[in-house]
Amino acid sequence: MSPTSPANATQKESRHVLHCLERVMGTVVTIDIYSEDGEASDHTYLQVARARDILQRADAVFSTWKANSPMSRLRRGEITREQAPPEVTEVLEECAKARRISRGWFDPWAMPGGVDPTGYVKGWAAQRALGALASAEISGAIVNAAGDIASFGAMEHSQAFRIGIVDPFSPSRLACLVELTGAIATSGTAERGSHLIDPYSRRPTARVASASVTGPDLGLADALATAVAVAGEAGLRLVETLDDYEALIIGFDGTLRRTEHFPLASPVQLQE
Amino acid sequence: MRRAPVVIGATVVGLIGVLTFHTKSAPVTLGSLSGASATQGSTTTTAPGSSPGNNSSGASSPPKSGSNAGTSTVPSTNTATSSPSATRSATGSAVNYHYGILSVSVTASGKRITKVSIGSINDGGNFRSQSIDQQSIPMLEQQAVQAQSANIQGVSGASYTSAGFQQSLQSALGKLGL
Numbered sequence: 001m002s003p004t005s006p007a008n009a010t011q012k013e014s015r016h017v018l019h020c021l022e023r024v025m026g027t028v029v030t031i032d033i034y035s036e037d038g039e040a041s042d043h044t045y046l047q048v049a050r051a052r053d054i055l056q057r058a059d060a061v062f063s064t065w066k067a068n069s070p071m072s073r074l075r076r077g078e079i080t081r082e083q084a085p086p087e088v089t090e091v092l093e094e095c096a097k098a099r100r101i102s103r104g105w106f107d108p109w110a111m112p113g114g115v116d117p118t119g120y121v122k123g124w125a126a127q128r129a130l131g132a133l134a135s136a137e138i139s140g141a142i143v144n145a146a147g148d149i150a151s152f153g154a155m156e157h158s159q160a161f162r163i164g165i166v167d168p169f170s171p172s173r174l175a176c177l178v179e180l181t182g183a184i185a186t187s188g189t190a191e192r193g194s195h196l197i198d199p200y201s202r203r204p205t206a207r208v209a210s211a212s213v214t215g216p217d218l219g220l221a222d223a224l225a226t227a228v229a230v231a232g233e234a235g236l237r238l239v240e241t242l243d244d245y246e247a248l249i250i251g252f253d254g255t256l257r258r259t260e261h262f263p264l265a266s267p268v269q270l271q272e
Numbered sequence: 273m274r275r276a277p278v279v280i281g282a283t284v285v286g287l288i289g290v291l292t293f294h295t296k297s298a299p300v301t302l303g304s305l306s307g308a309s310a311t312q313g314s315t316t317t318t319a320p321g322s323s324p325g326n327n328s329s330g331a332s333s334p335p336k337s338g339s340n341a342g343t344s345t346v347p348s349t350n351t352a353t354s355s356p357s358a359t360r361s362a363t364g365s366a367v368n369y370h371y372g373i374l375s376v377s378v379t380a381s382g383k384r385i386t387k388v389s390i391g392s393i394n395d396g397g398n399f400r401s402q403s404i405d406q407q408s409i410p411m412l413e414q415q416a417v418q419a420q421s422a423n424i425q426g427v428s429g430a431s432y433t434s435a436g437f438q439q440s441l442q443s444a445l446g447k448l449g450l
Contacts, residue, residue, distance in 0.1 A: 180425075
């Protein structure tokens with residue numbers, strides 16, 4: 001037996017083995033799987049199928065676009081919370097928690113047309129789908145719900161996943177790179193116009209061009225990203241007080257500010 | 273009931289997800305990142321309808337042409353891994369997206385994507401769609417190319433349109449065996 005050769009060492013690498021695309025929630029969610037043996041087993045495929053079911057079920061229950069979804073019926077007062085599927089109560093409780101943590105800057109109850117947890121559900125569903133992928137065979141996984149990303153594990157050599165944050169002033173570029181552990185969500189006004197509502201004034205408002213939040217849970221990260229985009233600097237200070245969550249904002253003047261431990265991949269300045 | 277899944281197995285070794293390219297490269301600085309994107313940008317703009325040969329020569333050469341001082345270690349690594357550098361193009365299937373129908377074209381040199389562009393788009397003259405597309409389509413085209421330069425596994429802050437875009441892109445990549 002020869003001592004460990006480079007070839008042996010590379011066999012321990014975690015490799016990308018599966019990419020899957022699910023059309024759901026009015027967008028596309030991608031799932032990427034990394035495995036140390038470089039193969040996707042039958043069990044892995046089964047797990048991916050479960051993850052996709054979770055996403056589809058979340059869409060069926062919570063879609064406010066579908067007139068007959070339990071969430072739509074609840075909003076119209078046709079059913080009570082108790083009559084709705086159990087995850088409706090779970091999500092609304094999580095939303096209330098996120099509202100409390102964000103000191104009211106994230107508030108699904110302040111949306112036009114009654115309570116609307118849509119801003120929370122996408123991240124929550126992606127995080128749940130990721131949960132279905134936990135297994136000894138899977139060394140890393142990413143669930144990317146149109147730019148809001150949940151992950152666990154890493155790539156080869158335990159190298160962290162690297163995620164680019166879109167430059168809000170030049171959307172064909174990335175403003176910076178993040179070494180991701182867990183989840184990241186970005187909210188801003190660069191692309192979809194001013195879709196953010198200030199819960200205090202109830203008017204469309206954004207105080208920064210872009211806000212990104214990292215942390216262990218994508219549901220809360222998503223809610224906090226929305227909160228920080230609306231609150232601006234105050235939101236950044238708020239996230240600084242939270243354990244395990246970090247934020248980065250890009251102001252309308254192009255300045256880039258972050259909480260102390262926001263996981264930038266390399267020290268960067270915004271170009272131009 | 274279930275839609276046909278687009279599942280691509282281990283044949284995409286080398287390609288992570290829609291936006292990424294799998295190489296063992298050194299960490300990238302933003303300098304090298306924007307240097308690469310500048311090169312890609314000129315490639316793309318010279319060109320709707322220009323010959324694939326042009327594209328590959330432009331993009332597969334290490335983007336030292338970028339005037340940025342940042343050291344770019346990535347391109348050399350990438351070039352090394354893409355030995356059979358035949359240039360090929362494919363157009364993905366036409367996909368319904370939120371505001372219309374689009375298809376994505378991909379040009380690759382070896383295993384490296386050199387160009388991503390919209391093959392066709394029909395939004396029915398929808399004004400809202402146009403305002404969104406004008407911003408987000410060029411962004412998505414560049415992100416797809418830029419992502420592999422930066423060796424990243426995803427982009428945060430992507431848009432609505434990316435749904436149809438990604439799906440058609442994936443099908444084009446499938447046709448190219450990437």
